[in-house]
Amino acid sequence: MQEFLIDSALDMHLHLRDGDMLKLVGPLTSKTFSAALVMPNLVPPVTTKEALLAYKERILEACKEDEFDPKMTLFFKNDYSYEFLKDVKDEIIAIKLYPAGITTNSETGVASMDVEVLRPTLESMSKLGIPLCIHGETNGFVMDREKEFMPIYESIASSFPDLKVIMEHITTKDAVEMLDKYDNLYATVTLHHLLITLDDVAGGMLNPHLFCKPIAKRPEDRSALLKAALSGHSKLMFGSDSAPHPKHKKECCGCAAGVFTSPIALQVLVELFEKNKKLENLNSFVSLNAQKIYNYKPKEKKIKLIKKEFIVPAEYSYENEKVVPMFAGESLAWSIEG
Ligand SMILES: NC(=O)N[C@@H](CC(=O)O)C(=O)O
Ligand SMILES: [Zn+2]
Numbered sequence: 001m002q003e004f005l006i007d008s009a010l011d012m013h014l015h016l017r018d019g020d021m022l023k024l025v026g027p028l029t030s031k032t033f034s035a036a037l038v039m040p041n042l043v044p045p046v047t048t049k050e051a052l053l054a055y056k057e058r059i060l061e062a063c064k065e066d067e068f069d070p071k072m073t074l075f076f077k078n079d080y081s082y083e084f085l086k087d088v089k090d091e092i093i094a095i096k097l098y099p100a101g102i103t104t105n106s107e108t109g110v111a112s113m114d115v116e117v118l119r120p121t122l123e124s125m126s127k128l129g130i131p132l133c134i135h136g137e138t139n140g141f142v143m144d145r146e147k148e149f150m151p152i153y154e155s156i157a158s159s160f161p162d163l164k165v166i167m168e169h170i171t172t173k174d175a176v177e178m179l180d181k182y183d184n185l186y187a188t189v190t191l192h193h194l195l196i197t198l199d200d201v202a203g204g205m206l207n208p209h210l211f212c213k214p215i216a217k218r219p220e221d222r223s224a225l226l227k228a229a230l231s232g233h234s235k236l237m238f239g240s241d242s243a244p245h246p247k248h249k250k251e252c253c254g255c256a257a258g259v260f261t262s263p264i265a266l267q268v269l270v271e272l273f274e275k276n277k278k279l280e281n282l283n284s285f286v287s288l289n290a291q292k293i294y295n296y297k298p299k300e301k302k303i304k305l306i307k308k309e310f311i312v313p314a315e316y317s318y319e320n321e322k323v324v325p326m327f328a329g330e331s332l333a334w335s336i337e338g
């Protein structure tokens, strides 16, 4: 295979940030992706209609060279009223729930994951048909945080059978197995979690550019994720979780969590699916599954990938912002035409 067409690629978990960082990374997604689900963990987080619409405008301005549809999300709060959610419903694709303090910019997330505490907002979302995306980690031992969160996914999915619940950036075999237990449970998986284990992060020289939440897990977890993605599992969507942090906040003591993958994601996915002889399932993974789950029809945008070397830039920059992508300085087998 020398070329491959991706039809309306969707990134269902993306951090676009704001200011100069948005101007830097926005076009690196909008060039190739048709649409993306934009995470609300700005500082302060996106919790009002005004903030949401203003942020969307800034994204469209940063990406104005391309046809691109930013699908917006709100940061989950326990005190959103039904009226507020009804009013904002048509402007959002989902609401994102963060347990307080569990990841980057989640300090104002929920203090308790008790279903009874979350019930009022979840009931409104369920009635209004607003999907719920969750960063599912406890504050337990770092390798066990996602596994320990499984009973919480179960209690939300079973208490609200009409609510679509998306387990974001899953990293474990346990989460893959959970997908088939509840009709209303779905997941995103990142590119990096299909490729790396904890060994790549900390098994040799520490690699801060691969440090993210949830941390990459064991080989058997990666195998389970890869198997599900390659099979085109209909409840699993691609969500890059491309999470840019300034270079000086990654290459330092107290490194920020997040892997920046937007500019290399499609090239590496094609290579991965080709290598495993599963190219026929790639369009399901990067577009069709999400279209069905979110009931969303993107504008058509065909991207041609060709088997031609692409040397990944050592860094991308705009004004004073610098960000280092995954595979910086390395050679990839596939590139994007044009
Ligand atoms: N994944 C990460 O390690 N970081 C994300 C937040 C998140 O998705 O949890 C970020 O915003 O930097
Ligand atoms: Zn997260």
Ligand SMILES: [Zn+2]
Binding pocket: 013, 014, 015, 039, 241, 243
């Ligand atoms: Zn994220």
